Amino acid sequence: MAVSQTNLAWATLLDIGPSEHGGALRLHDRLALALRTTIRDGRLTEGAAVPPSRALAEELGCSRWVVTEAYGQLIAEGFLSARVGSATRVSWSPDASPTRPRARHVPAQTAIRYDLAPGLPDLRAFPRRRWAEAVRAVTGSAVHYDLGLPDPAGHAELRTTVAQYLRRSRGADADTTSVSVCAGVTDGLVRTCRALHARGITDLAMEHPGWRRLRDAATSTGLRVHPVPVDDDGLRVEDLVRTPARVVVVGAAHQFPTGTVLSPRRRARLVRWARETDGFVIEDDYDAEFRYDRHPVAVIQGMEPSRVFLLGSVSKTLSPALGLGWLVAPTAMAQALRSANPVAAAPPVLDQLALATFIERGWYDAHLRAARRRFRSRRDLLIRTLAAQIPQGRVAGTAAGLHVLLHLPDDTDTRGSVRAAAATGLRLTDLDDYRMHRSAERALVLGYGNISDTDIASAVALLREALSSPSTSGPPGTAQSGDDGL
């Protein structure tokens, strides 16, 4: 039982002093951890004997039990092996392949002082107290069953509450069975596309320009995406009919990023198209709650529930960090949705119940009313400031949503301006970021959801500066631009 490495100071080799884990680990666990690390690092190599337990215990000043426990642990894990009448030996060696790369260094970014990227509501106005209260209430009141395996379609209580909300506020045709809960519009679109794909659909049309993330979602399910242009009346249905697609994703109430509303004539034509082609409309109702000049237009889904999927979420009204959305599907598609998404899970149950409570107590309506007032006046302020400071620009888009489109003269270097602005702490987004190819039309998408009223003047002043700065020399495409969001 000779120990082969008697010259080693084991107490030094095995660093079992107070570790980062503090008192959470008992002594034998710390010894096992130290042995494991030493073997993994290659400091103790395969075949090397470890000291007899009595010897190591003496050196470390601990009981022999501590050492035998630690050895036993590493034997079970395959790091050590013991044979009767022989020393316990290292039976493991780390892979000889080169050291794995270290985490890459993330370059420091200029801090964002003013955020005019679209896609965010006012994060400062998130109703923290009421949300925490809703979670507290449901965590106390949920039945045990609610803490078990969740219904993949979502908790019935939230589905019922959302159905009622969508009926009264969006004119939807929805009930508990047709609503399912998902993580947001992107998640809802992925599920829908999978169901359509399983039904033999291979082509899908999308508004252009539009959310890149939704395009990614659709293509990730194997569908071919056909862009269809948008004009002042919304999606050009006359162009849609020329694509091979039988399904189209449309932001009828407020198209992103152009801000147009689908005209009554186009709405009717779109539904006729769906009937005639035996096709489907996927309605992205992402920020329809925010309309400032009049009542929001009801969803198309209410006109033709058997041919329209309706997608919505609280990402633009409360916060994208909540990860809560819904999907209203035609009844005939319910089975296809389930079988095409065999392992899709609904969001955490307590969050679902919290949202149901938040809506039922009237807090969601109250939050929306306050947000509508806030965004209406902020939008007016932004447009006034832009008119005064950037006379060459022209603001487009309905009085709705959380962003405006700022059209600029054809010779504007929008890409360079986005870059120049980023260097001063102003985050901007080029309309081209939502296109599949560059366009002659120059415009910026200015989000006013997540900027305070008092910062508008400074942000627009920086924007004016960025627009007048000479083009920077960086290659096109490297601009720090807004995230494409949910």
Added chain:
Amino acid sequence: MAVSQTNLAWATLLDIGPSEHGGALRLHDRLALALRTTIRDGRLTEGAAVPPSRALAEELGCSRWVVTEAYGQLIAEGFLSARVGSATRVSWSPDASPTRPRARHVPAQTAIRYDLAPGLPDLRAFPRRRWAEAVRAVTGSAVHYDLGLPDPAGHAELRTTVAQYLRRSRGADADTTSVSVCAGVTDGLVRTCRALHARGITDLAMEHPGWRRLRDAATSTGLRVHPVPVDDDGLRVEDLVRTPARVVVVGAAHQFPTGTVLSPRRRARLVRWARETDGFVIEDDYDAEFRYDRHPVAVIQGMEPSRVFLLGSVSKTLSPALGLGWLVAPTAMAQALRSANPVAAAPPVLDQLALATFIERGWYDAHLRAARRRFRSRRDLLIRTLAAQIPQGRVAGTAAGLHVLLHLPDDTDTRGSVRAAAATGLRLTDLDDYRMHRSAERALVLGYGNISDTDIASAVALLREALSSPSTSGPPGTAQSGDDGL
């Protein structure tokens, strides 16, 4: 401007009395809703004129403004159209296709009184107060930025906390960059399989018997699944090497459902296999925290972090309703994971921060200690009761996890017993449910996570009854069995 339907009692047709929405809708909204419903139902057909706003206002006893607002809304939505000098007319008709099917009737199930299906922790012991407190704390303290677009890999705070937890309690090699947050083991497996598939891997091996849900997850990403048998030493690596797979999913610490622990020799052989085939191991560490006879064996991932993906969650320790899990990936696979999952989202941010707080405050360790004590004594009680009541059975599986395997004589009709038990309110699971084909070996998988100690005697008495009841006549495969879980 003649009204075509003067005989209609408009106030009756348009049911605008206090609706389910109570005071939440203003009068013109209620009128718009009523008009919409009437048109959708086909009670007002395309071409029909609606009364002049003044006339309808008189009949309804409201101001003319209410009517013009409602008409304006429905014109914008395409239900009505107005031309100068003519009546406002219905411009919409519902689809002529047959009435959509009503929601199917769900047959009433016998209420579950005793739940011996595997896969659930003790839902009665969910730490409601502390969880709510953790959510409350982070909802108050989160910075605004945390409420914005979430990091798809998970919040850095939770990733750091989980990495430290896995290092100290599971012997993992993990840091903030190698950990990502996901919704659970299934979600983590889907992401991993997609990344492997994108790297050209087409075949994956899985333990057999095993979780059906994991098999569904793998096949949903396009991988071919090869079952590999499990014996008393865990996965039979000698059979694995004969499959074309270069990737295997393994429950090394406690295989489900056999309850075996991968032997030290097999662990080493498995890693050698991965090195030699340039392959990967996906380690499903689903319930390793629960080992009652000794310290849990550390993860294989710690031996070979460049070839092992480690999956875990709180579904078996806290609750599957939380939807929180993690994935530790080889550094070289980080980019592939991101690009193969372009639209995957992390769980809600506040939940992530709450779990980080829950762990950091020591509440997770305290919960696990209490749960370990509880499950150890409950497992002993169950085994004693089974030995006394069902002498023909033989209990297998390491003293670990949340279930035991009850082997039964070859002539036992386990399927019929599951059905008979369900009728008495006892939920059981046939081992065959975790197999791809029926086997001659008869066994039940008995979960003791979600049953109270005081119910064990009654549950086992019902089990004894079910085992001795004559086979029922239903066709095979219709048994009400436990859910396949997360």
